[in-house]
Amino acid sequence: MSVPLTLLGLLEREPSHGYDLKRDYDTFFGRGKPLPFGQVYSTLGRLTRDGKVVVSEVSPGDGPDRKRYVITDLGATELEQWLTQPVEPEPHLQTVLFSKVVLALMLERPAEEYLDTQRAAHLQRMRELTEVKRAGGLVDGLLADHGLYHLEADLRWIETTSARLDALRKAVQR
Amino acid sequence: MTILEARNVMFSFGATPALRGATIEVASGEILAVMGPSGSGKSTLLHCLAGILVPNSGEVVFDGSRVDSMTETKRSALRRDRFGFVFQFGQLVPELTAAENVALPLMLSGIRRTPALAKAYGFVERLGLDGLGERRSGELSGGQAQRVALARALVAGPEILFADEPTGSLDSLTGEQVMDLLVGTAREQGTTVILVTHEPRVAAYADREVIVRDGRVNAPHRVAS
Numbered sequence: 001m002s003v004p005l006t007l008l009g010l011l012e013r014e015p016s017h018g019y020d021l022k023r024d025y026d027t028f029f030g031r032g033k034p035l036p037f038g039q040v041y042s043t044l045g046r047l048t049r050d051g052k053v054v055v056s057e058v059s060p061g062d063g064p065d066r067k068r069y070v071i072t073d074l075g076a077t078e079l080e081q082w083l084t085q086p087v088e089p090e091p092h093l094q095t096v097l098f099s100k101v102v103l104a105l106m107l108e109r110p111a112e113e114y115l116d117t118q119r120a121a122h123l124q125r126m127r128e129l130t131e132v133k134r135a136g137g138l139v140d141g142l143l144a145d146h147g148l149y150h151l152e153a154d155l156r157w158i159e160t161t162s163a164r165l166d167a168l169r170k171a172v173q174r
Numbered sequence: 175m176t177i178l179e180a181r182n183v184m185f186s187f188g189a190t191p192a193l194r195g196a197t198i199e200v201a202s203g204e205i206l207a208v209m210g211p212s213g214s215g216k217s218t219l220l221h222c223l224a225g226i227l228v229p230n231s232g233e234v235v236f237d238g239s240r241v242d243s244m245t246e247t248k249r250s251a252l253r254r255d256r257f258g259f260v261f262q263f264g265q266l267v268p269e270l271t272a273a274e275n276v277a278l279p280l281m282l283s284g285i286r287r288t289p290a291l292a293k294a295y296g297f298v299e300r301l302g303l304d305g306l307g308e309r310r311s312g313e314l315s316g317g318q319a320q321r322v323a324l325a326r327a328l329v330a331g332p333e334i335l336f337a338d339e340p341t342g343s344l345d346s347l348t349g350e351q352v353m354d355l356l357v358g359t360a361r362e363q364g365t366t367v368i369l370v371t372h373e374p375r376v377a378a379y380a381d382r383e384v385i386v387r388d389g390r391v392n393a394p395h396r397v398a399s
Contacts, residue, residue: 116385116392126378134354148375155374163211 008079011071105169177202183232192218194389205367207377210386224336225249258332262342265323266311273307276325297325317348338370
């Protein structure tokens with residue numbers, strides 16, 4: 001999750017104070033990992049420095065003055081570019097698991113058991129996310145779906161690899 | 175408490191072995207996913223557990239009674255009175271309306287048509303099919319037909335629901351709706367569910383999973399938590 005770009009997106013929706021940005025970020029994107037206030041203000045400081053947002057008004061508050069932030073044309077352009085570009089595919093798990101499987105086969109260790117353990121861990125996580133979907137609202141459900149589809153893709157890779165272990169063993173063992 | 179158990183079950187289709195010593199225990203009220211690659215024997219295992227197929231050797235025990243040594247008549251009564259079934263395709267009787275299909279197991283167990291239909295209409299509504307009770311299967315979408323099949327499987331309050339790829343013919347969103355209903359209704363009724371699936375997203379509705387591979391059941395290697 002890119003915090004600066006997400007804050008830019010929230011500011012494109014409407015000019016906001018730091019407090020409101022944090023609240024909206026936590027509601028829609030935080031999901032168990034709230035954004036610290038310090039990070040909100042340091043990010044807004046950098047966006048201001050780089051000309052992507054400006055402070056439109058300052059009003060006195062109980063503590064420090066409250067600043068209202070507005071997105072600039074530069075910020076809106078960057079946001080637009082980010083939104084329209086595809087996300088870099090990140091097959092992290094396959095890379096790590098692939099290394100484990102190949103090494104296990106090279107070292108004559110039980111690769112199938114490793115894959116079974118990984119499958120069980122994936123299914124356990126999918127169970128948790130399915131429960132989130134069943135118990136939660138639409139936003140939580142869609143976030144859970146995102147995780148579920150990724151885990152499902154990993155599981156398909158695990159199944160395919162399990163079915164090809166004998167062939168892979170021959171390919172990697174000397 | 176174990177309600178259903180298979181011990182070292184062997185089964186062959188002619189000369190082709192499908193189960194090679196399958197052993198499994200199912201606890202009362204649990205939702206168990208049976209997974210595995212195509213041809214691994216998972217559907218054959220379900221059919222042996224449900225008393226549809228009789229193992230060549232080994233034992234199947236339901237609620238303390240040996241299913242594998244029952245007569246066909248007793249196994250048929252067991253399936254009708256205490257089990258429910260939902261499969262992937264073609265389960266509804268096309269000549270009957272949706273409500274009549276749902277009422278069928280009740281009428282087969284001796285309940286008269288009027289009270290059976292009244293209960294069936296209640297179940298049809300419960301599964302979100304309000305107003306569709308009069309339709310025949312050809313007038314239902316795939317998801318609606320599968321919900322009717324689910325209602326029919328659960329209407330008599332079975333102790334065990336056997337579900338073989340129940341969402342296999344549905345798109346993912348419709349499949350989720352069917353699984354939500356299946357799991358929700360089973361939990362309300364305390365029905366044990368044995369769910370054969372190759373889809374991880376369907377298996378994720380279960381309390382636990384077992385993997386069938388080459389006719390044997392592998393319990394998963396759990397991660398320490």
